Amino acid sequence: MISKLEELRAKAISELDSISDPKSLESWRISYLGRKSPLTQILRGLATLPLEERRAAGAAANELKEFLEKSLAQREEIVKEAEIAKAIEVGRLDVTLPGRPATLGRLHPATQTMRQMCGIFTAMGFEVVEGPEVEWDYYNFEALNIPQDHPARDMWATMWMDYQNEKGERPMLLRTHTSPMQIRVMENRRPPVRVIVPGKVYRYEATDATHESMFYQVEGFAVDKNITMADLKGTLFEFARRLFGKERKARFRCDYFPFVEPGVEMAIDCFVCNGAGCQLCSNSGWIEILGAGMIHPEVLRRVNYDPDIYTGFAFGMGVERMPILKYGIDDIRLFYSNDLRFLRQF
Numbered sequence: 102m103i104s105k106l107e108e109l110r111a112k113a114i115s116e117l118d119s120i121s122d123p124k125s126l127e128s129w130r131i132s133y134l135g136r137k138s139p140l141t142q143i144l145r146g147l148a149t150l151p152l153e154e155r156r157a158a159g160a161a162a163n164e165l166k167e168f169l170e171k172s173l174a175q176r177e178e179i180v181k182e183a184e185i186a187k188a189i190e191v192g193r194l195d196v197t198l199p200g201r202p203a204t205l206g207r208l209h210p211a212t213q214t215m216r217q218m219c220g221i222f223t224a225m226g227f228e229v230v231e232g233p234e235v236e237w238d239y240y241n242f243e244a245l246n247i248p249q250d251h252p253a254r255d256m257w258a259t260m261w262m263d264y265q266n267e268k269g270e271r272p273m274l275l276r277t278h279t280s281p282m283q284i285r286v287m288e289n290r291r292p293p294v295r296v297i298v299p300g301k302v303y304r305y306e307a308t309d310a311t312h313e314s315m316f317y318q319v320e321g322f323a324v325d326k327n328i329t330m331a332d333l334k335g336t337l338f339e340f341a342r343r344l345f346g347k348e349r350k351a352r353f354r355c356d357y358f359p360f361v362e363p364g365v366e367m368a369i370d371c372f373v374c375n376g377a378g379c380q381l382c383s384n385s386g387w388i389e390i391l392g393a394g395m396i397h398p399e400v401l402r403r404v405n406y407d408p409d410i411y412t413g414f415a416f417g418m419g420v421e422r423m424p425i426l427k428y429g430i431d432d433i434r435l436f437y438s439n440d441l442r443f444l445r446q447f
């Protein structure tokens with residue numbers, strides 16, 4: 102019996118050592134440790150042996166069983182490692198493969214336009230300044246000649262901040278225009294100043310095709326001795342021609358803004374119909390692009406500029422309006438609905 106077991110051991114181990122794949126390991130396990138294997142048969146047959154022989158044979162058979170199980174486990178480890186090494190070898194980095202292109206983002210149409218506008222004004226000697234979007238009532242209205250309870254405040258549907266001072270007032274808001282920066286800049290500098298202010302503004306407004314509650318503006322102003330309406334006109338005409346083409350004509354008409362006197366609205370001749378009248382210009386031949394005017398003396402006085410010595414002009418315009426006009430976009434909400442099909446066109 103003992104010699105039979107030794108024979109079995111030698112055969113099993115020599116076979117096991119040549120195995121290099123998981124499938125053969127499993128069939129080895131079935132042949133040597135399975136229910137029908139010779140070793141299992143021997144273990145089962147132990148009961149029929151005489152007691153003396155049973156003891157010796159039983160110990161030897163169980164020892165062999167343990168030995169084979171241990172050997173199998175070791176071989177499994179070796180086979181597994183070899184499999185991993187093979188997988189790494191197969192899947193190795195192939196430097197001859199073409200690379201995957203990196204996906205590049207692009208600038209938002211509003212950002213592109215804002216940069217273009219800022220570029221035109223900086224070329225004319227203006228400096229770009231940015232300011233806070235959460236603003237004090239003082240800078241957004243009061244200092245711009247729009248006192249509390251003045252009906253002009255109705256021109257800006259305002260979003261107020263949920264902040265109360267000790268008097269119970271709510272003096273903070275989301276700026277309704279970029280004009281507060283006129284005051285902030287002039288408070289801290291002496292003329293001459295030539296500044297443009299690009300940035301977000303907010304309105305408490307139901308959104309539709311022509312209204313958004315958040316949009317961009319570019320504000321600009323210049324203060325110095327002897328600045329006149331002619332300077333305003335020259336600057337804005339030049340701007341319109343650089344943005345919409347050399348052949349554009351521009352028109353000024355009177356308008357009202359509390360912080361300028363006189364105030365104007367500027368239009369360019371329609372670039373679709375060249376002034377003949379079409380859908381874009383509502384058959385008028387003209388398209389309004391911005392509001393402007395000479396800075397009100399009261400505004401200058403507030404920042405300690407003497408209006409008898411200094412004069413200045415200011416203008417402000419919506420940024421989205423420019424690509425809306427240029428590309429015939431019929432819904433301002435497209436700018437901020439994050440639809441890549443729209444954004445990828447610019």
Ligand SMILES: [Zn+2]
Nearest residue numbers: 371374379382
């Ligand atoms: Zn037209």
